[in-house]
Amino acid sequence: MSTPPLLQVEDLTRRFPVAGRRGAELHAVADLSFTLQPGESIGLVGESGCGKSTLVRMLARLLDVTEGRIEFDGKDIGAVPAARFARHPLRGAIQMVFQDPTDSLNPRFTAHDTIEEPLRLLGTLPASARAARVREVAAQVGLPAELLPRLPHQLSGGQKARVGLARALALSPRLLILDEPTAALDVSVQAVVLQLLARLRRELGLAYLFVSHDLNVVRLLTDRVLVMYLGKLVESGPVADVLAQPRHPYTQALVSAIPGRAGERIRLPGEVKSPIDPPRTLCRFHGRCPRGEDRCAREAPPLRQVAPGHWAACHFA
Ligand SMILES: Nc1ncnc2c1ncn2[C@@H]1O[C@H](COP(=O)(O)OP(=O)(O)O)[C@@H](O)[C@H]1O
Ligand code: SF4
Numbered sequence: 278m279s280t281p282p283l284l285q286v287e288d289l290t291r292r293f294p295v296a297g298r299r300g301a302e303l304h305a306v307a308d309l310s311f312t313l314q315p316g317e318s319i320g321l322v323g324e325s326g327c328g329k330s331t332l333v334r335m336l337a338r339l340l341d342v343t344e345g346r347i348e349f350d351g352k353d354i355g356a357v358p359a360a361r362f363a364r365h366p367l368r369g370a371i372q373m374v375f376q377d378p379t380d381s382l383n384p385r386f387t388a389h390d391t392i393e394e395p396l397r398l399l400g401t402l403p404a405s406a407r408a409a410r411v412r413e414v415a416a417q418v419g420l421p422a423e424l425l426p427r428l429p430h431q432l433s434g435g436q437k438a439r440v441g442l443a444r445a446l447a448l449s450p451r452l453l454i455l456d457e458p459t460a461a462l463d464v465s466v467q468a469v470v471l472q473l474l475a476r477l478r479r480e481l482g483l484a485y486l487f488v489s490h491d492l493n494v495v496r497l498l499t500d501r502v503l504v505m506y507l508g509k510l511v512e513s514g515p516v517a518d519v520l521a522q523p524r525h526p527y528t529q530a531l532v533s534a535i536p537g538r539a540g541e542r543i544r545l546p547g548e549v550k551s552p553i554d555p556p557r558t559l560c561r562f563h564g565r566c567p568r569g570e571d572r573c574a575r576e577a578p579p580l581r582q583v584a585p586g587h588w589a590a591c592h593f594a
């Protein structure tokens with residue numbers, strides 16, 4: 278593709294100090310690289326604790342980077358401290374939708390106040406134009422105007438999700454980062470919100486980075502998928518290829534567990550390794566990998582291209 282990427286991530290790393298253990302560090306995200314094109318939708322999958330939220334919080338500039346680069350629209354935003362990004366000119370272009378709409382909405386703000394807040398804090402519109410913009414984005418997400426004066430406790434789960442989405446859209450972002458946006462919703466409401474997300478992306482030409490542990494949802498909403506395991510990118514590629522022919526043993530296990538899929542589910546032996554100071558000279562999946570061989574305990578596998586646009590980090594992929 279010749280268009281310059283919207284987002285370019287290079288060797289991104291985040292380590293956290295470990296309380297009570299001097300010098301020890303938890304490696305939440307390690308040397309992770311990928312690019313996202315304008316209007317593209319990427320899914321990010323992996324089990325709980327593998328670093329998905331840490332990664333997207335760095336990309337949304339809510340969390341400082343330990344090492345590596347984040348370029349958005351050609352600008353090095355990773356170097357801007359998270360505490361200062363709130364006033365950065367690109368703040369409005371990257372918006373995040375959080376997992377639980379109940380947790381993320383201010384209980385004293387009406388739906389209108391919540392959606393308007395980013396316009397007040399960052400936008401340039403006068404009050405009258407702001408109110409019009411609030412009604413416009415509410416309509417885009419299917420939130421009836423008569424619900425705008427309501428407080429969060431007067432709204433259903435699906436309505437609250439729409440409020441969170443309208444707020445994220447208010448500043449006309451180019452990238453929407455969605456961290457398990459439907460995980461807290463009832464199944465029937467989930468389906469409606471997912472359809473809404475698919476429609477918004479088509480209509481507004483948005484790029485998505487979509488975190489989910491549900492591969493059926495990822496298939497529905499994304500073009501490409503990134504699979505993480507213990508802070509590392511272990512596989513990436515077009516979503517249809519990765520689901521049809523997963524190359525990394527971890528992805529193979531994830532795909533085998535998709536509900537309704539033919540074939541036997543692959544159960545992984547052993548425990549997830551500790552993310553604290555992991556040895557650099559072994560595969561992080563070693564010990565849980567059904568295939569693991571001696572070499573895997575001596576040598577960390579690099580990402581290698583296994584098919585066009587499809588990469589996997591396994592010695593035997
Ligand atoms: N602020 C923090 N301080 C220390 N460790 C953290 C912090 N945030 C996340 N972690 C750790 O980083 C790892 C990745 O967490 P997270 O990014 O939340 O994973 P996921 O979203 O995939 O469940 C976990 O081991 C988690 O305990
Ligand atoms: S490198 Fe070895 S341990 Fe790691 S995923 Fe491949 S086979 Fe399994």
Ligand SMILES: [Mg+2]
Nearest residue numbers: 329330331456
């Ligand atoms: Mg998370």
